[in-house]
Amino acid sequence: MIAPARRPVNYPLPSEQRSELAKNGNALYNGAIHVSKGRQTMTILAVFSNKGGVGKTAAAVNLAYLAGQAGVRTLLCDLDSQCSATFYFNVPPELKGSARSFAKGGKAVLRSVQATAYDNLDILPADISHRNLALAFEDLKHSKRRLAEVLDPLQERYALLILDCPPTIGLLADNVLNAADRLLTPLVPTTLSFEAHRQLLAFAREEGHKERLILSFLSMVDRRKKLHRELASTATDHFSGMLAAAIPYNADVERMGVQREPVAVFAPRSEAAAAYRGLWAELAAQLWPITAG
Numbered sequence: 001m002i003a004p005a006r007r008p009v010n011y012p013l014p015s016e017q018r019s020e021l022a023k024n025g026n027a028l029y030n031g032a033i034h035v036s037k038g039r040q041t042m043t044i045l046a047v048f049s050n051k052g053g054v055g056k057t058a059a060a061v062n063l064a065y066l067a068g069q070a071g072v073r074t075l076l077c078d079l080d081s082q083c084s085a086t087f088y089f090n091v092p093p094e095l096k097g098s099a100r101s102f103a104k105g106g107k108a109v110l111r112s113v114q115a116t117a118y119d120n121l122d123i124l125p126a127d128i129s130h131r132n133l134a135l136a137f138e139d140l141k142h143s144k145r146r147l148a149e150v151l152d153p154l155q156e157r158y159a160l161l162i163l164d165c166p167p168t169i170g171l172l173a174d175n176v177l178n179a180a181d182r183l184l185t186p187l188v189p190t191t192l193s194f195e196a197h198r199q200l201l202a203f204a205r206e207e208g209h210k211e212r213l214i215l216s217f218l219s220m221v222d223r224r225k226k227l228h229r230e231l232a233s234t235a236t237d238h239f240s241g242m243l244a245a246a247i248p249y250n251a252d253v254e255r256m257g258v259q260r261e262p263v264a265v266f267a268p269r270s271e272a273a274a275a276y277r278g279l280w281a282e283l284a285a286q287l288w289p290i291t292a293g
Protein backbone atom coordinates (compact mmCIF):
# COMPACT_ATOMS: atom_id res chain seq x y z
CA MET A 1 0.00 0.00 0.00
CA ILE A 2 1.22 3.52 -0.83
CA ALA A 3 2.18 5.54 2.26
CA PRO A 4 -0.11 8.42 3.16
CA ALA A 5 1.13 11.89 2.23
CA ARG A 6 3.85 13.29 4.45
CA ARG A 7 4.90 16.12 2.19
CA PRO A 8 3.87 19.67 3.00
CA VAL A 9 0.65 20.64 1.26
CA ASN A 10 0.68 22.15 -2.22
CA TYR A 11 -1.31 25.26 -2.87
CA PRO A 12 -4.80 23.97 -3.54
CA LEU A 13 -5.22 25.64 -6.89
CA PRO A 14 -7.95 23.83 -8.79
CA SER A 15 -7.29 23.58 -12.52
CA GLU A 16 -10.42 25.56 -13.44
CA GLN A 17 -9.11 28.42 -11.36
CA ARG A 18 -5.63 28.01 -12.75
CA SER A 19 -6.96 28.66 -16.23
CA GLU A 20 -9.07 31.53 -14.85
CA LEU A 21 -5.89 33.06 -13.48
CA ALA A 22 -4.09 32.54 -16.77
CA LYS A 23 -6.88 34.48 -18.53
CA ASN A 24 -6.97 37.27 -16.00
CA GLY A 25 -3.48 38.46 -15.20
CA ASN A 26 -4.37 40.73 -12.30
CA ALA A 27 -6.70 38.31 -10.51
CA LEU A 28 -5.50 37.42 -7.07
CA TYR A 29 -5.99 33.94 -5.82
CA ASN A 30 -7.29 34.89 -2.45
CA GLY A 31 -8.80 32.04 -0.48
CA ALA A 32 -6.60 29.02 -0.24
CA ILE A 33 -3.30 30.79 0.07
CA HIS A 34 -3.72 32.04 3.60
CA VAL A 35 -0.18 31.42 4.75
CA SER A 36 0.17 31.84 8.48
CA LYS A 37 3.49 31.12 10.17
CA GLY A 38 4.63 29.45 6.95
CA ARG A 39 1.61 27.16 6.98
CA GLN A 40 -1.51 27.21 4.90
CA THR A 41 -4.98 27.26 6.38
CA MET A 42 -6.82 24.02 5.85
CA THR A 43 -10.37 24.22 4.53
CA ILE A 44 -12.97 21.86 5.99
CA LEU A 45 -16.01 20.94 3.93
CA ALA A 46 -18.64 18.77 5.61
CA VAL A 47 -21.02 16.85 3.37
CA PHE A 48 -23.92 16.80 5.76
CA SER A 49 -27.65 16.22 5.95
CA ASN A 50 -30.09 15.25 8.66
CA LYS A 51 -31.53 12.80 6.12
CA GLY A 52 -30.08 9.44 5.04
CA GLY A 53 -29.81 8.09 1.51
CA VAL A 54 -29.67 11.48 -0.21
CA GLY A 55 -26.27 11.16 -1.91
CA LYS A 56 -23.90 12.49 0.77
CA THR A 57 -21.34 9.72 0.47
CA ALA A 58 -21.54 9.65 -3.34
CA ALA A 59 -20.82 13.39 -3.38
CA ALA A 60 -18.08 13.23 -0.74
CA VAL A 61 -16.25 10.44 -2.60
CA ASN A 62 -16.48 12.10 -6.02
CA LEU A 63 -15.58 15.57 -4.76
CA ALA A 64 -12.61 14.23 -2.80
CA TYR A 65 -11.33 12.46 -5.92
CA LEU A 66 -11.78 15.57 -8.10
CA ALA A 67 -10.08 17.78 -5.50
CA GLY A 68 -7.07 15.44 -5.45
CA GLN A 69 -6.93 15.41 -9.25
CA ALA A 70 -6.96 19.23 -9.24
CA GLY A 71 -3.77 19.17 -7.13
CA VAL A 72 -5.41 19.89 -3.76
CA ARG A 73 -3.92 17.77 -0.95
CA THR A 74 -7.15 16.21 0.30
CA LEU A 75 -8.22 13.96 3.16
CA LEU A 76 -11.63 12.34 3.10
CA CYS A 77 -12.78 11.73 6.69
CA ASP A 78 -15.38 9.02 6.99
CA LEU A 79 -17.42 9.79 10.11
CA ASP A 80 -20.24 7.32 9.45
CA SER A 81 -20.24 3.92 11.20
CA GLN A 82 -21.66 2.42 7.98
CA CYS A 83 -18.17 3.05 6.52
CA SER A 84 -19.48 3.55 2.96
CA ALA A 85 -16.78 6.04 1.90
CA THR A 86 -14.15 3.70 3.36
CA PHE A 87 -15.68 0.85 1.34
CA TYR A 88 -15.66 2.83 -1.92
CA PHE A 89 -11.91 3.38 -1.59
CA ASN A 90 -11.17 -0.26 -0.78
CA VAL A 91 -9.70 0.58 2.60
CA PRO A 92 -10.21 -1.59 5.73
CA PRO A 93 -12.82 -0.04 8.09
CA GLU A 94 -10.45 0.31 11.04
CA LEU A 95 -9.44 3.14 13.30
CA LYS A 96 -6.43 2.92 15.59
CA GLY A 97 -8.28 2.86 18.90
CA SER A 98 -12.05 3.26 19.05
CA ALA A 99 -14.32 6.27 18.63
CA ARG A 100 -13.54 7.12 22.28
CA SER A 101 -9.85 7.64 21.59
CA PHE A 102 -10.74 9.36 18.29
CA ALA A 103 -12.90 11.81 20.26
CA LYS A 104 -9.96 12.66 22.49
CA GLY A 105 -7.92 13.61 19.41
CA GLY A 106 -4.18 14.18 19.34
CA LYS A 107 -1.65 12.88 16.85
CA ALA A 108 -3.04 9.32 17.16
CA VAL A 109 -5.68 10.30 14.61
CA LEU A 110 -2.91 10.75 12.01
CA ARG A 111 -1.92 7.11 12.46
CA SER A 112 -5.33 5.95 11.26
CA VAL A 113 -4.93 7.72 7.90
CA GLN A 114 -4.62 5.46 4.86
CA ALA A 115 -3.53 6.20 1.31
CA THR A 116 -5.96 5.71 -1.57
CA ALA A 117 -5.01 4.62 -5.08
CA TYR A 118 -5.24 8.25 -6.24
CA ASP A 119 -2.90 11.25 -6.25
CA ASN A 120 -3.29 13.77 -3.45
CA LEU A 121 -6.03 11.80 -1.73
CA ASP A 122 -5.89 9.98 1.59
CA ILE A 123 -8.71 8.67 3.72
CA LEU A 124 -9.37 8.60 7.43
CA PRO A 125 -11.49 5.46 7.62
CA ALA A 126 -14.48 4.98 9.88
CA ASP A 127 -15.21 1.87 11.85
CA ILE A 128 -18.29 0.53 13.58
CA SER A 129 -17.34 2.28 16.84
CA HIS A 130 -18.24 5.59 15.15
CA ARG A 131 -21.85 4.84 16.04
CA ASN A 132 -20.86 6.01 19.54
CA LEU A 133 -19.03 9.15 18.45
CA ALA A 134 -21.66 11.60 19.73
CA LEU A 135 -21.72 9.78 23.09
CA ALA A 136 -17.94 9.95 23.25
CA PHE A 137 -18.03 13.72 22.61
CA GLU A 138 -20.73 14.14 25.25
CA ASP A 139 -18.46 12.73 27.94
CA LEU A 140 -15.73 15.31 27.26
CA LYS A 141 -15.39 19.00 28.07
CA HIS A 142 -16.31 21.49 25.32
CA SER A 143 -18.40 18.69 23.87
CA LYS A 144 -19.66 20.78 20.93
CA ARG A 145 -16.15 21.65 19.76
CA ARG A 146 -14.33 18.34 20.03
CA LEU A 147 -14.34 17.51 16.34
CA ALA A 148 -12.57 20.78 15.47
CA GLU A 149 -9.84 19.83 17.96
CA VAL A 150 -9.58 16.28 16.66
CA LEU A 151 -9.10 17.53 13.09
CA ASP A 152 -6.63 20.29 13.94
CA PRO A 153 -3.38 18.21 13.70
CA LEU A 154 -4.32 17.35 10.10
CA GLN A 155 -3.43 20.98 9.15
CA GLU A 156 0.15 19.81 8.78
CA ARG A 157 -0.60 17.65 5.80
CA TYR A 158 -3.78 18.69 4.05
CA ALA A 159 -5.26 21.70 2.31
CA LEU A 160 -8.78 20.29 2.21
CA LEU A 161 -10.69 17.98 4.52
CA ILE A 162 -13.97 16.54 3.27
CA LEU A 163 -16.13 15.07 6.03
CA ASP A 164 -18.61 12.36 5.07
CA CYS A 165 -21.14 12.61 7.89
CA PRO A 166 -23.89 10.29 9.13
CA PRO A 167 -27.48 11.60 9.00
CA THR A 168 -28.05 13.23 12.36
CA ILE A 169 -29.08 16.37 14.13
CA GLY A 170 -27.86 17.04 17.65
CA LEU A 171 -24.43 17.01 19.26
CA LEU A 172 -22.61 15.55 16.27
CA ALA A 173 -24.23 18.16 14.03
CA ASP A 174 -23.03 20.89 16.41
CA ASN A 175 -19.52 19.47 16.23
CA VAL A 176 -19.65 19.41 12.44
CA LEU A 177 -21.01 22.97 12.26
CA ASN A 178 -18.28 24.18 14.61
CA ALA A 179 -15.48 22.38 12.76
CA ALA A 180 -16.43 23.04 9.14
CA ASP A 181 -15.86 26.14 7.03
CA ARG A 182 -18.82 25.13 4.90
CA LEU A 183 -21.56 22.50 4.99
CA LEU A 184 -22.67 20.98 1.72
CA THR A 185 -26.13 19.43 1.80
CA PRO A 186 -27.57 17.26 -0.97
CA LEU A 187 -31.23 18.07 -1.52
CA VAL A 188 -33.40 15.49 -3.26
CA PRO A 189 -36.30 17.36 -4.88
CA THR A 190 -39.02 15.84 -2.70
CA THR A 191 -41.31 17.44 -0.14
CA LEU A 192 -39.82 15.58 2.83
CA SER A 193 -36.25 16.32 1.81
CA PHE A 194 -37.07 20.05 1.64
CA GLU A 195 -38.81 19.80 5.05
CA ALA A 196 -35.75 18.13 6.56
CA HIS A 197 -33.57 20.91 5.16
CA ARG A 198 -35.78 23.54 6.78
CA GLN A 199 -35.29 21.70 10.10
CA LEU A 200 -31.53 21.72 9.61
CA LEU A 201 -31.49 25.46 8.86
CA ALA A 202 -33.65 26.12 11.94
CA PHE A 203 -31.34 23.98 14.09
CA ALA A 204 -28.29 25.84 12.80
CA ARG A 205 -29.94 29.22 13.56
CA GLU A 206 -31.00 28.10 17.06
CA GLU A 207 -27.49 26.93 17.86
CA GLY A 208 -26.04 30.26 16.69
CA HIS A 209 -24.38 29.05 13.50
CA LYS A 210 -24.36 31.23 10.42
CA GLU A 211 -26.87 30.04 7.84
CA ARG A 212 -24.66 31.26 5.01
CA LEU A 213 -22.20 28.48 5.86
CA ILE A 214 -24.70 25.97 4.50
CA LEU A 215 -24.57 25.34 0.77
CA SER A 216 -26.86 22.87 -1.00
CA PHE A 217 -27.14 21.18 -4.35
CA LEU A 218 -29.89 19.13 -5.96
CA SER A 219 -29.19 15.42 -5.72
CA MET A 220 -30.68 12.31 -7.37
CA VAL A 221 -32.79 14.47 -9.69
CA ASP A 222 -35.10 12.33 -11.80
CA ARG A 223 -36.36 14.56 -14.61
CA ARG A 224 -38.95 11.98 -15.64
CA LYS A 225 -40.84 12.81 -12.43
CA LYS A 226 -43.06 15.89 -12.54
CA LEU A 227 -42.58 16.62 -8.83
CA HIS A 228 -38.79 16.47 -9.18
CA ARG A 229 -38.91 18.93 -12.11
CA GLU A 230 -41.22 21.28 -10.21
CA LEU A 231 -39.33 21.26 -6.92
CA ALA A 232 -35.94 21.44 -8.65
CA SER A 233 -37.01 24.61 -10.45
CA THR A 234 -38.22 26.29 -7.25
CA ALA A 235 -35.41 25.24 -4.89
CA THR A 236 -33.63 28.60 -5.16
CA ASP A 237 -36.90 30.34 -4.10
CA HIS A 238 -37.02 28.21 -0.95
CA PHE A 239 -33.37 28.22 0.10
CA SER A 240 -30.43 30.56 -0.07
CA GLY A 241 -27.09 28.86 -0.59
CA MET A 242 -28.33 26.71 -3.50
CA LEU A 243 -25.58 25.89 -5.96
CA ALA A 244 -26.50 25.64 -9.64
CA ALA A 245 -25.04 22.14 -10.03
CA ALA A 246 -27.53 19.26 -9.90
CA ILE A 247 -26.64 15.58 -9.76
CA PRO A 248 -29.02 13.47 -11.87
CA TYR A 249 -30.50 10.18 -10.72
CA ASN A 250 -28.15 7.96 -12.67
CA ALA A 251 -27.21 4.28 -12.67
CA ASP A 252 -23.48 5.12 -12.95
CA VAL A 253 -23.58 6.52 -9.40
CA GLU A 254 -25.03 3.23 -8.15
CA ARG A 255 -22.31 1.34 -10.03
CA MET A 256 -19.71 2.95 -7.77
CA GLY A 257 -20.55 0.23 -5.24
CA VAL A 258 -19.60 -2.48 -7.72
CA GLN A 259 -16.57 -0.72 -9.17
CA ARG A 260 -15.45 0.69 -5.82
CA GLU A 261 -14.19 3.76 -7.66
CA PRO A 262 -15.34 7.35 -8.13
CA VAL A 263 -17.54 7.79 -11.22
CA ALA A 264 -14.95 9.86 -13.05
CA VAL A 265 -12.54 6.89 -12.90
CA PHE A 266 -14.71 4.20 -14.49
CA ALA A 267 -17.13 6.37 -16.51
CA PRO A 268 -15.31 9.66 -17.17
CA ARG A 269 -17.61 10.67 -20.04
CA SER A 270 -20.86 9.89 -18.21
CA GLU A 271 -23.52 12.44 -17.33
CA ALA A 272 -22.89 11.75 -13.63
CA ALA A 273 -19.13 12.40 -13.91
CA ALA A 274 -19.84 15.68 -15.73
CA ALA A 275 -22.33 16.69 -13.03
CA TYR A 276 -19.82 16.05 -10.21
CA ARG A 277 -17.17 18.02 -12.13
CA GLY A 278 -19.63 20.92 -12.36
CA LEU A 279 -20.34 20.67 -8.63
CA TRP A 280 -16.63 20.63 -7.82
CA ALA A 281 -15.90 23.67 -10.02
CA GLU A 282 -18.70 25.66 -8.42
CA LEU A 283 -17.67 24.64 -4.94
CA ALA A 284 -13.98 25.41 -5.49
CA ALA A 285 -14.96 28.91 -6.58
CA GLN A 286 -16.95 29.31 -3.32
CA LEU A 287 -14.26 27.87 -1.07
CA TRP A 288 -11.36 29.78 -2.60
CA PRO A 289 -12.78 32.80 -4.38
CA ILE A 290 -10.60 34.69 -6.83
CA THR A 291 -10.88 38.42 -6.29
CA ALA A 292 -9.63 41.05 -8.71
CA GLY A 293 -6.95 43.24 -7.22
Ligand SMILES: Nc1ncnc2c1ncn2[C@@H]1O[C@H](COP(=O)(O)OP(=O)(O)O)[C@@H](O)[C@H]1O
Nearest residue numbers: 052053054055056057058220248249250253254
Ligand atom coordinates in the same frame (compact mmCIF):
# COMPACT_ATOMS: atom_id res chain seq x y z
N1 LIG B 1 -27.26 10.43 -8.21
C1 LIG B 1 -27.59 9.18 -7.89
N2 LIG B 1 -28.23 8.39 -8.77
C2 LIG B 1 -28.58 7.13 -8.46
N3 LIG B 1 -28.30 6.55 -7.29
C3 LIG B 1 -27.65 7.27 -6.37
C4 LIG B 1 -27.26 8.62 -6.61
N4 LIG B 1 -26.62 9.10 -5.50
C5 LIG B 1 -26.62 8.10 -4.63
N5 LIG B 1 -27.21 6.99 -5.13
C6 LIG B 1 -27.43 5.69 -4.48
O1 LIG B 1 -28.32 5.89 -3.38
C7 LIG B 1 -27.86 5.22 -2.22
C8 LIG B 1 -27.57 6.23 -1.11
O2 LIG B 1 -26.54 7.09 -1.55
P1 LIG B 1 -25.42 7.62 -0.53
O3 LIG B 1 -24.50 8.50 -1.28
O4 LIG B 1 -24.82 6.46 0.21
O5 LIG B 1 -26.36 8.47 0.45
P2 LIG B 1 -26.09 8.99 1.94
O6 LIG B 1 -24.62 9.04 2.16
O7 LIG B 1 -26.75 10.34 1.96
O8 LIG B 1 -26.79 8.03 2.85
C9 LIG B 1 -26.64 4.44 -2.65
O9 LIG B 1 -27.03 3.13 -2.97
C10 LIG B 1 -26.13 5.16 -3.88
O10 LIG B 1 -25.51 4.29 -4.78
Ligand SMILES: [Mg+2]
Nearest residue numbers: 056057080084
Ligand atom coordinates in the same frame (compact mmCIF):
# COMPACT_ATOMS: atom_id res chain seq x y z
MG1 LIG C 1 -23.42 8.13 3.63
